[in-house]
Every structure is written in C-alpha cells, then in structure tokens.
Amino acid sequence: MKGFTGFKGFRGFRGFAGSGLFVALVLVLSVEASTQSVRLKPDTTSTPPDILITRQLAESEHLSVGSVVTIAIDPAGDRAREFRIAGIYEPTPNPSRLGVVPREVRLHLPDLLDLTRPTGGVPGTEYVSSINVALTDPNDAAAFANDVNARMPGVVALPSSQAAGSAGPFRVLERFHLAIAVVTIIAATVFLLALTIMLVDERRQTVGVLRLIGLPVRRILIQIFIEGVIVAAAGAAFGLLLAVASERLINGFFQWKYDTALVFVRITRDVAVTCTSIAVPLGAAATVVASWALLRRSGLRLVRR
Amino acid sequence: MNALGFAWRSLVRQPARAALGILGVAAVGALLFDMLLLSQGLITSMRDLLDRYGWDIRVVAGELPRQGPRIRDGVTASETIAMLPSVSGVLLVRVADAKIDRPSGTALNASFQGVDVRTSAGTGVARRPPWTILRGRDAAGPGEVVISESIASQAHLAPGASLMLRPSCVSEHEALPPTTMRVSGIAEFPFASETEDTIGGSFAALRNACSGNVGDEVDVLLVTSRSDADVTAAAIRAARPDLNAMTNDDVVGRLQQTGFSYFRQISTVLTAVTVSFAVLLITVLLTVSVNQRLGEIAALRALGFSRMRVVKDVLSESALIVGIGGLLSLPLGLLLATGLDDILKGMPGIPAELHFFVFERGALAIHLSLLLATALIAALYPMRIVSSLPIAATLRDEVIG
Numbered sequence: 001m002k003g004f005t006g007f008k009g010f011r012g013f014r015g016f017a018g019s020g021l022f023v024a025l026v027l028v029l030s031v032e033a034s035t036q037s038v039r040l041k042p043d044t045t046s047t048p049p050d051i052l053i054t055r056q057l058a059e060s061e062h063l064s065v066g067s068v069v070t071i072a073i074d075p076a077g078d079r080a081r082e083f084r085i086a087g088i089y090e091p092t093p094n095p096s097r098l099g100v101v102p103r104e105v106r107l108h109l110p111d112l113l114d115l116t117r118p119t120g121g122v123p124g125t126e127y128v129s130s131i132n133v134a135l136t137d138p139n140d141a142a143a144f145a146n147d148v149n150a151r152m153p154g155v156v157a158l159p160s161s162q163a164a165g166s167a168g169p170f171r172v173l174e175r176f177h178l179a180i181a182v183v184t185i186i187a188a189t190v191f192l193l194a195l196t197i198m199l200v201d202e203r204r205q206t207v208g209v210l211r212l213i214g215l216p217v218r219r220i221l222i223q224i225f226i227e228g229v230i231v232a233a234a235g236a237a238f239g240l241l242l243a244v245a246s247e248r249l250i251n252g253f254f255q256w257k258y259d260t261a262l263v264f265v266r267i268t269r270d271v272a273v274t275c276t277s278i279a280v281p282l283g284a285a286a287t288v289v290a291s292w293a294l295l296r297r298s299g300l301r302l303v304r305r
Numbered sequence: 306m307n308a309l310g311f312a313w314r315s316l317v318r319q320p321a322r323a324a325l326g327i328l329g330v331a332a333v334g335a336l337l338f339d340m341l342l343l344s345q346g347l348i349t350s351m352r353d354l355l356d357r358y359g360w361d362i363r364v365v366a367g368e369l370p371r372q373g374p375r376i377r378d379g380v381t382a383s384e385t386i387a388m389l390p391s392v393s394g395v396l397l398v399r400v401a402d403a404k405i406d407r408p409s410g411t412a413l414n415a416s417f418q419g420v421d422v423r424t425s426a427g428t429g430v431a432r433r434p435p436w437t438i439l440r441g442r443d444a445a446g447p448g449e450v451v452i453s454e455s456i457a458s459q460a461h462l463a464p465g466a467s468l469m470l471r472p473s474c475v476s477e478h479e480a481l482p483p484t485t486m487r488v489s490g491i492a493e494f495p496f497a498s499e500t501e502d503t504i505g506g507s508f509a510a511l512r513n514a515c516s517g518n519v520g521d522e523v524d525v526l527l528v529t530s531r532s533d534a535d536v537t538a539a540a541i542r543a544a545r546p547d548l549n550a551m552t553n554d555d556v557v558g559r560l561q562q563t564g565f566s567y568f569r570q571i572s573t574v575l576t577a578v579t580v581s582f583a584v585l586l587i588t589v590l591l592t593v594s595v596n597q598r599l600g601e602i603a604a605l606r607a608l609g610f611s612r613m614r615v616v617k618d619v620l621s622e623s624a625l626i627v628g629i630g631g632l633l634s635l636p637l638g639l640l641l642a643t644g645l646d647d648i649l650k651g652m653p654g655i656p657a658e659l660h661f662f663v664f665e666r667g668a669l670a671i672h673l674s675l676l677l678a679t680a681l682i683a684a685l686y687p688m689r690i691v692s693s694l695p696i697a698a699t700l701r702d703e704v705i706g
Contacts, residue, residue, distance in 0.1 A: 076547075172652045179645055180336065180575065184582075187332035191586040194325035198593040201322075250574065257570060293321075 049111050050086035056259060057103040058088045071105065073116055081115055083107070093262035101259060189282055196290035200224070207294060217295045224291045225284055232283025236276045243267050243275075308614065312621035319594075323626070326590050330583060330630025331637055337579040338638030338672045339645060339662060344572040346663035348557055354495055354658055355553040358435060360396065360527035361534035364541060364550045368559070375399075376548060379523025385544055386528060387423040391537040394424040396527040398435065399511055399519060403472040403504060406483060407460045415456060415502035417472055418494070419511025419519070435527065436505045440464055441490030447513040450506035451492040459502070464490050470504070474515035484514045499650060499657040568661065580675055583627075587683035591623055595687040599694065600703030606696045615691045623684035631676040639664070 048068060058064065065085055072080035083105075091102040107115070113126050135144055141159035148157035200207075210220055247265045254264045306314075316323040364386065366376045376382055383395045399419045404412040420434050434443060436451060441464030444451045452462060462468060471483045486506070494503040512519050530537035534552040541550035551559070561569075595602070602615055642662035649661045 169652045172649060175648050175651070176645060179648055183332060183336050183641060187329055187336065187582075190325050190332060191329040191590070194322050194329060194590055195586075195593065197322050197325065198590070198597065202593070202597060254570065 048082035048084050049108065051083040051111075052087045052089050052106040053085055054091045054102045054104045055088055056091075056101045057105070058085075060101070060103065064088075071107075071115065079115070081111075083111070090261060093260050185278065185282070189286065192283060192286040193290060196228075196286045197293075200287070200290045200294050204294060207291075211295075211298070220295060221288065221291065225288050228284040228287030229280060231287070232280045233276075235283060236279040239279065240267070240272055240275065308617035308621040309625070311618050312625050315594075315598075315618070315622055316625055322590075322594070326587070326626045327630040327633065329586060330627055331633035333579055333583045333586075334631050334634025334672075334676060335637035335641050337576060337583070337675060338634055338668070339642045340572040340576045340579060341668040341672050342638070342642055342662040342664060343645075344569050344576070345665065345668065347568055347659070347661050348561055349663045349665060350658075350660040351560060352553065352557050353663075354656065355556060358433060358495070358527075359529055360553075361530045362528040362538050362541065362550050362552055363556060364526035364528060364545075364548050365524070366548060368549065375522040375524050376526065378521050379526065380521040382545055382548060383421075383423040383523070383526050386526060386541055389537070389540050389544060391531050391533075391540050392424075393529040393531045394422060395529075396435070397421045397423065397508060397523045398525045398527060399508060399523045401472045401474045401511060401515060401519070403470045403514070405456060405460055405502070405504075406469040406471070410459075412471075413456060413459055413502050415453075415470070415504050416497075417450075417470070417504045417506070417511055417514065419506055419508040421508035434505060435496065436492040436494045436503075439491045439493055441488070443492075444489045444506040444510060447507065447509040448487055449489040450486045450504050450510055451490045452488055452505075453494055453497060453501075453503045454491055455500075456502045456504065457488075457491050462488050464488055468504075470514060472511075472514045474511075474518045482516070484516075486510065486514065493657075495658045496656045498653065498655050500653070576675075580679060583679050584683050587623060587626060587679065588686055590626070591619065591684060591687040592690065594622070595619060595690050599690075599699050602691050603694055603696045603699035603703065606694065607700060612692050615694075616688045619687050619691055620681070620684045623680045623687075627676050627680035627683070631673070634672075634676075635669075 051069075051071075053063060063069065063085055065087060067085045068082055069085065070077075070080045070082050072078060089106070091104060094102070113123070117123065117126060133144070135141060141161070145157040145159050148155060207220060211217070244267050247267050250265045251263055255261065364376070364382070366374045379397055379399070383397045386392055387395045397420060401417045401419070403415045403417040405415055406412050418435065438451065439454065441451070450468065452460075452468065456462065460468070466488045468486050468488050469483050470486060492505055494501075494505065497503040506514075508519075528537065528541065528550075534554075538550040538552050538555070541548070606612070606615060646660055646662045649655070650657070650659070
C-alpha cells in the first residue's frame with residue numbers, strides 16, 4: 001500500500017470529493033459479520049443488491065454464490081435488508097488481526113450507508129471511518145498528508161508508511177525476534193569456538209610438523225583462515241538451504257493454524273545476505289582465534305617431542 | 306574413583322573447551338527456559354490479573370470487553386443482574402476519551418473510567434474499584450478523580466491538585482466544555498497499557514465531566530458471584546440473553562484462541578529448534594572429544610575398565626556439561642526474560658501488569674526434563690563409539706600413529 005494516504009474522522013465526504021485535492025479515492029468499507037454486529041440469515045425470496053463475503057464466512061455459514069441473505073446491524077434484526085452473494089473472496093491478510101477468523105461482508109457503499117444510516121439521518125452526512133487515497137506519485141504522500149492536515153482541521157492524514165506507528169505489534173515482534181537471534185548467535189559462537197578449539201587441537205601434530213619444516217606462523221594462520229572461510233561458507237550455505245526448506249513448512253503450519261494467507265517466514269535476499277555476512281566472518285574468526293593459542297607454542301612442543 | 310569424578314577430571318584437564326561447552330549450553334538453555342516461560346506465561350499472567358480484583362464474570366455487548374458495542378441499557382442491565390440470587394455485586398464501567406489540558410505542552414489524551422456499584426442491597430455499597438491507589442486516597446463524589454502515574458508526571462499533578470479535562474463521551478468528535486476535577490490520588494490501572502494515560506472516578510464524576518451526556522450506556526459490567534462463576538454466568542445469560550457473560554476462564558480461553566496463541570506457537574517452534582541445536586552441538590562436542598581420546602579409553606579398557614564403566618564416563622561427562630550449563634541457564638534465562646518481556650510489552654494495548662514471561666514450577670520441571678533428555682541423547686553416539694571400541698586395534702593404531 002505504499003503511497004496510499006489514509007485519514008480519519010471525516011464527515012460529509014461527498015463535498016470533499018469535489019475539492020480536487022486528490023487524484024483517486026478508494027473507499028473500502030467493510031462490516032464484520034460477527035453475530036453481534038451483523039446478522040446473516042439465508043433467504044431465497046427476492047433478487048436484492050449484491051454483496052461479497054469472505055471465504056471463511058462462506059465456509060462457517062455454508063453460504064455460496066447466489067445465496068440471498070438478510071443483513072441487520074443489530075442483534076434484534078431491526079431494519080434488516082436482503083442481499084445476494086455475488087462472490088466469495090479471500091480477504092487480504094491482516095497481521096494485526098491474526099487469530100481472528102475474518103467473517104466479513106463487503107457491500108456497495110450506498111447500500112452500506114442506507115443500512116447503517118440512523119433513523120431520520122440525512123443522506124450525505126454519514127461518517128466514514130477512514131479514506132484511502134492513491135496518489136499519482138507515491139513520493140508525494142508526505143506532502144499530500146501535510147496539505148490535508150493544514151486544510152482540514154479535525155482530520156488526521158498519514159502516509160501509509162507511518163500509519164502503523166513506531167510501536168505497532170509487528171515492529172515489537174521484529175525487535176523480539178532480533179533479540180532471540182542475538183542470543184542464538186552468542187550461543188552458536190560459543191559452541192563454534194569450543195568446536196574449533198577441538199578441531200585445531202586434533203591437528204596439533206600436523207601444525208607442529210609444518211612449523212618444524214620452516215613455515216612461518218603467518219603462513220599457517222592464513223591457511224587456517226582460508227579453511228575456516230570455506231567451512232563457514234559451506235555451513236552458511238547449508239543453513240540457508242535448511243531455512244528455505246523450513247520456510248514452506250513453517251508458513252504452511254501457521255497458515256493452516258490461523259486460516260490465513262499471511263506469510264510468516266520469508267527468506268529474502270537481504271535476509272540471506274545478512275545471515276551469510278554474520279556466519280562466514282564469525283566462523284572464520286572462531287577458527288583463527290582457536291588456532292592462535294596453538295600457534296604460539298613451539299613446533300617441538302606441538303609434535304610432543 | 307567413580308564415573309562422575311573421572312568425567313570431572315576429564316573436563317578440568319581441558320578447561321577452555323569445557324568452559325566453552327558449558328557456556329554454550331547455558332546460553333541455549335537460557336533461551337529454552339525463556340521459551341518455556343513464554344509458552345504459558347501470558348495466559349498465566351492474564352488469569353492472575355483477572356482473578357486478582359475479585360470479579361468472576363465480565364458482561365459485555367460484544368465478544369470481548371471494549372472490543373464491541375456498549376451495553377445500551379447498562380444501568381438497567383446492572384440492576385437486573387445485581388438482583389440475581391447468585392450475584393454478590395456488579396461494578397459498572399463506562400469509558401470515555403478525554404483530553405487533559407496542561408499549563409505547557411500539548412493536551413494529554415487519556416481514557417476516563419467511570420465506575421459505580423450495584424448490589425441487591427442497592428447502590429453505594431463499597432466495592433473495590435478497578436484500580437489500586439498508590440498515593441492519596443480514592444475518588445469520592447462527582448468532583449474527584451484518581452489519575453495514573455503517567456498523567457501525574459506529565460502534567461505535574463499530585464493529590465489535591467486540580468485537573469482540567471475535556472471529555473468525548475459519545476463520539477470522538479464531541480467538543481464538550483472543559484471541566485475542572487480535583488485529583489484525590491494517584492492510582493495504578495491494571496488493565497491500562499504502560500503508555501496509556503488513565504483517569505478513574507465514579508460514574509457520577511464521569512457524568513459530571515460529560516455534562517450528563519453519557520446516557521445509560523456502559524462498556525462492561527464486572528460481576529462478583531456468591532458461588533460458582535459458571536452457574537452465575539448461566540443465570541446472567543438466562544436473564545439477559547442479548548448480553549455476553551464471560552467467566553474469567555472464558556476470557557482466558559478466548560484469548561488463547563486468538564492472538565495470544567501466536568506466542569505459544571512460536572515458543573513451541575523455538576523450543577524444538579533450541580533443543581535440536583543443543584543436542585546436535587553437544588553430540589559433536591562429545592564425539593570429537595571421545596575421538597581424540599580413543600587411545601586413552603582403549604588403554605583404560607586394557608587396564609580393566611569395563612565397557613559399562615567407559616560408557617558411564619562419557620554419559621557423566623555429558624551430564625556434567627549439560628548439568629552445569631543448565632544450572633547457569635536459570636539465572637541467565639530469568640535475566641534474558643526480563644529484557645524480552647520489556648520488548649514485548651511495547652506492544653500497543655498490553656496492560657502494564659501483564660507479563661509474557663512468568664516463572665512456573667511446571668516450566669522449570671519441563672526445562673530440567675528437556676536438559677536431562679538432551680544430555681542422554683547427545684551422549685548416545687559417543688557412548689556407542691566407546692562401547693564398540695576394539696581395544697587391541699586402537700592401541701596398535703595409537704602406537705603406530
């Protein structure tokens with residue numbers, strides 16, 4: 001939704017539509033079909049206006065395209081109207097509503113306003129909760145938002161990139177996952193050091209012989225470093241392959257669990273590059289650090305003579 | 306010397322690798338411990354929070370408190386419910402948005418909780434409000450309120466000070482005249498988030514601030530039952546079928562089914578990954594260690610150490626690494642949990658008193674069991690190596706090598 005600007009708290013949007021402030025206006029209004037807010041009852045006696053319903057609602061209420069339902073905005077069923085299901089859609093995944101089954105209905109705006117307008121209300125004076133605006137140039141989002149805020153007191157316009165706020169739940173989750181990643185890296189580094197110390201120790205005699213035949217410490221260290229880089233690169237590649245393989249598994253599980261099309265794990269190029277740029281230097285450095293203690297000893301001591 | 310003592314000497318002989326192995330287990334163990342605390346922590350914390358204030362049942366018009374429409378005839382509904390024989394008392398809670406004017410700086414956005422009590426004995430019966438007084442005293446009458454610590458610090462208010470607020474009682478676009486209220490105390494609001502500024506007072510105080518523009522609507526009715534909460538909830542549903550009466554268990558159950566389950570799932574996945582990681586690494590550590598000491602082990606066998614004894618030595622070594630690392634992981638894990646809890650509590654709308662990581666004996670027991678299993682599984686392969694070690698061939702290879 002980059003480039004879209006949303007603003008809230010606006011009355012009499014029809015007048016605003018004529019002001020020419022924006023290029024395209026997209027209104028998306030939905031009514032939740034929970035038992036408390038909207039009541040649906042199958043009906044087959046008339047040919048009423050069209051609506052769309054979510055796949056989840058269709059499945060839970062056994063509705064299909066062509067079914068006629070009655071919608072009311074309160075549990076008592078006052079001012080109920082009939083609608084025909086023209087289509088069933090997969091709702092856009094909404095991370096902030098994870099775990100909530102999207103039982104939603106989409107109506108044409110005039111139908112929704114007719115349905116929800118208070119008794120005696122004048123058409124054209126209704127509220128809309130938010131307006132999404134598509135700009136011809138998405139880079140103008142900030143300037144456009146400032147313009148609307150200046151011209152229309154009481155209306156809050158925000159570029160989509162700021163709409164979630166700095167403390168949105170998924171920003172917090174991102175920080176949480178980062179913290180876990182840091183702990184994992186620390187644990188892995190410690191283990192890596194222990195392993196490399198053992199592996200280097202295993203080659204104590206070989207290194208001792210190389211020292212005795214005259215190879216300088218620097219030369220051996222470079223060789224160990226190159227070995228470390230190769231092993232770390234192979235390890236990182238294996239790790240990435242494992243991550244890619246588990247990506248589908250994890251997404252499949254959570255998508256099934258929450259009945260959503262939301263993607264939970266995505267191995268992007270940036271993620272792969274970040275992981276590799278941490279893992280390879282870390283592996284190579286661990287090898288060199290572990291070897292350094294060994295190389296400080298004399299050749300004779302290393303071959304135990 | 307027994308197997309444990311022998312394993313200890315083996316570790317001490319190689320202090321660097323032993324220390325690193327133990328530190329690695331401590332770090333992985335800390336993460337594992339935290340994931341176990343996370344798996345049920347939020348639910349345990351929420352249950353504790355709900356039970357702490359003594360209300361057994363929450364009655365709302367929607368599915369969850371403050372996530373649906375208000376109860377239109379809330380005052381009437383509270384009186385009907387209060388008259389039920391199994392109900393001890395009902396606390397009406399009406400929430401309005403309010404702006405608090407400050408001498409300097411922008412106005413603070415706050416929520417104003419107006420409460421009132423209904424019992425079968427009538428109104429005015431003392432009942433604990435949904436907040437805890439930290440300083441000063443509770444609000445009394447239509448002109449007094451209590452405020453959160455956050456408001457007190459931002460607006461430089463103390464008990465006895467005057468507070469000017471402009472509430473929006475029916476819709477957020479109302480422009481009501483400012484009202485001056487007296488701050489009687491500073492309170493902690495258990496269900497308010499750390500960033501949420503909250504004011505509390507009587508229903509009369511809210512009505513006063515709203516210039517009477519609140520009607521009979523309430524957001525939630527908090528009910529204390531005389532007996533079993535489920536029976537009382539059923540009685541409320543029978544009396545008012547249009548309302549949703551939920552016991553504390555129902556609320557926790559609903560939260561478990563929705564967003565909170567994400568943390569349980571993520572903790573399960575990370576627990577599995579962490580345990581696999583620990584098993585793999587300790588197996589490699591022990592295997593490499595054993596491979597380096599094959600000659601030594603063969604010599605011990607030749608000196609009369611039984612096959613079972615050398616297997617026990619390896620198992621003891623594994624147990625020592627995992628055991629010491631596991632013990633270290635407990636304080637490390639609690640420290641890490643504090644940091645992670647602070648991060649997650651940054652989520653909007655999370656009550657300040659709610660915690661994601663809660664210590665439970667059950668979690669500790671599972672943690673220790675998993676570490677025990679890790680020590681055992683990680684030692685299986687190296688144990689197999691030493692148990693099937695050909696003594697003569699190994700000694701010969703060692704001498705020739």
